[in-house]
Amino acid sequence: MTKLLSAGPNTPLMTYELLHQTPLGPQHITAAKDITLLVPGTFERREDLTVKVGDGVRTGQKISPFGPAGAYAVSSVTGTIRAIAPMSGDYGRRYTALTITKAPAEQTDDAFSGQAPTLETLLAFLRAAPGNPPLHLFAGAEPAVHTILVCGLDADLLVATNQYVIKAELAAVSRGIAILKEATGVPTVVIVVPRDLVQGFGHTGATALKAVDPIYPAANPHLIIHRLFGQEVPMGKSPADLGFALFSAESVAAIGKAFDTGRLPLDKTFTLVDKQGRKSILSARIGTPVADVLAAAGITTADRDRIIAGGPMTGAAVYSEEMPIRADTDALLVQAAGSFALTSDYPCVNCGECVRVCPARMQVNMLVRFLEAGQYSNAADLYDLDACIECGLCSYVCVAHIPIFQYIKLAKYELSRLNAAEAPNG
Ligand code: SF4
Numbered sequence: 001m002t003k004l005l006s007a008g009p010n011t012p013l014m015t016y017e018l019l020h021q022t023p024l025g026p027q028h029i030t031a032a033k034d035i036t037l038l039v040p041g042t043f044e045r046r047e048d049l050t051v052k053v054g055d056g057v058r059t060g061q062k063i064s065p066f067g068p069a070g071a072y073a074v075s076s077v078t079g080t081i082r083a084i085a086p087m088s089g090d091y092g093r094r095y096t097a098l099t100i101t102k103a104p105a106e107q108t109d110d111a112f113s114g115q116a117p118t119l120e121t122l123l124a125f126l127r128a129a130p131g132n133p134p135l136h137l138f139a140g141a142e143p144a145v146h147t148i149l150v151c152g153l154d155a156d157l158l159v160a161t162n163q164y165v166i167k168a169e170l171a172a173v174s175r176g177i178a179i180l181k182e183a184t185g186v187p188t189v190v191i192v193v194p195r196d197l198v199q200g201f202g203h204t205g206a207t208a209l210k211a212v213d214p215i216y217p218a219a220n221p222h223l224i225i226h227r228l229f230g231q232e233v234p235m236g237k238s239p240a241d242l243g244f245a246l247f248s249a250e251s252v253a254a255i256g257k258a259f260d261t262g263r264l265p266l267d268k269t270f271t272l273v274d275k276q277g278r279k280s281i282l283s284a285r286i287g288t289p290v291a292d293v294l295a296a297a298g299i300t301t302a303d304r305d306r307i308i309a310g311g312p313m314t315g316a317a318v319y320s321e322e323m324p325i326r327a328d329t330d331a332l333l334v335q336a337a338g339s340f341a342l343t344s345d346y347p348c349v350n351c352g353e354c355v356r357v358c359p360a361r362m363q364v365n366m367l368v369r370f371l372e373a374g375q376y377s378n379a380a381d382l383y384d385l386d387a388c389i390e391c392g393l394c395s396y397v398c399v400a401h402i403p404i405f406q407y408i409k410l411a412k413y414e415l416s417r418l419n420a421a422e423a424p425n426g
């Protein structure tokens with residue numbers, strides 16, 4: 001079963017941030033003392049890890065705590081591992097957090113230098129690059145990717161990170177496109193940008209340039225595939241299942257820069273929105289604590305202020321300022337207490353706003369009842385949980401301030417965990 005993807009009749013007209021509305025940078029921010037790298041996955045016994053507290057690391061060194069074939073991070077500083085701890089991320093995702101205290105002098109690891117730009121090299125060194133390139137799509141035989149999309153836009157409101165990168169680092173993006181084509185064998189690469197940014201692209205090596213209307217949620221990956229390529233992503237499937245691999249412009253630029261310089265890129269570019277709504281483009285080494293970013297930007301926070309990683313529609317609250325800038329942190333929003341609507345425990349009043357706004361045409365008012373009761377399987381079987389494209393519009397319009405979007409994300413995560421546990425090799 002598929003769902004018709006189009007703006008609901010009551011969709012509020014919200015426009016994306018456009019680059020010319022955002023002061024450019026990037027201002028570079030340096031971590032004061034420690035950085036923290038998050039490696040997907042966790043551990044039960046420290047003795048099983050390949051690294052330990054007290055180990056020295058160099059800038060650009062690949063760290064694989066679960067062994068050479070496991071997930072890895074790339075150290076963005078030279079220093080000593082001060083702490084190793086399990087950490088829970090959004091919706092219970094598990095990480096191993098490696099906290100590294102910086103040394104006064106930087107030493108660069110040279111394991112990447114001189115590597116040929118092959119798929120094996122990409123998989124071995126660039127999975128954790130800024131912008132999180134979805135290289136895992138090329139690690140196995142399936143699904144077969146036929147089109148790579150280079151997204152010079154951001155899927156959430158107020159964020160201009162990838163627009164900035166595709167304009168400011170076009171040469172690196174072009175080089176990244178050439179490397180991706182050669183390494184993956186995928187011949188079709190399409191650049192996707194907001195409609196007002198289509199001028200001035202010259203030769204990029206891309207097959208085509210396509211424009212998206214700057215009206216939310218047009219930059220949602222499911223809507224891009226539907227509107228630009230005329231294909232509906234079936235319920236429960238992803239664009240990758242249809243053969244589309246979506247790379248952020250930043251991740252493609254990172255691949256280009258890596259092979260041009262012989263060094264792994266370590267700086268993450270992101271949009272910072274302060275309490276007055278002022279926006280700027282910043283960059284910091286992956287792992288820099290949010291506290292160091294706020295201090296460098298002159299932002300102080302008070303009790304009940306809110307910090308969000310990502311955009312206002314789909315971002316997640318940062319519960320500690322020690323949380324690091326990650327490879328996929330495209331934005332940080334700082335909101336003053338009292339300036340945002342709080343979620344509530346009011347019951348659904350069945351106003352139907354969420355149904356009218358939903359681009360996936362879901363019965364959100366019914367779905368929410370099962371989600372609130374923790375009946376996730378029923379939510380999936382009876383009310384099409386898997387059809388949700390995660391735009392957040394239902395939460396935005398809900399008059400009862402029910403955190404519907406967060407319920408949906410949690411339900412999807414819990415069901416995926418359950419399915420993985422029940423799988424034959426789970
Ligand atoms: S987040 Fe809400 S509005 Fe958006 S697709 Fe999912 S259920 Fe519909």
Ligand code: SF4
Nearest residue numbers: 348349351352354398
């Ligand atoms: S918008 Fe909120 S209150 Fe209205 S029907 Fe949907 S869940 Fe219920």
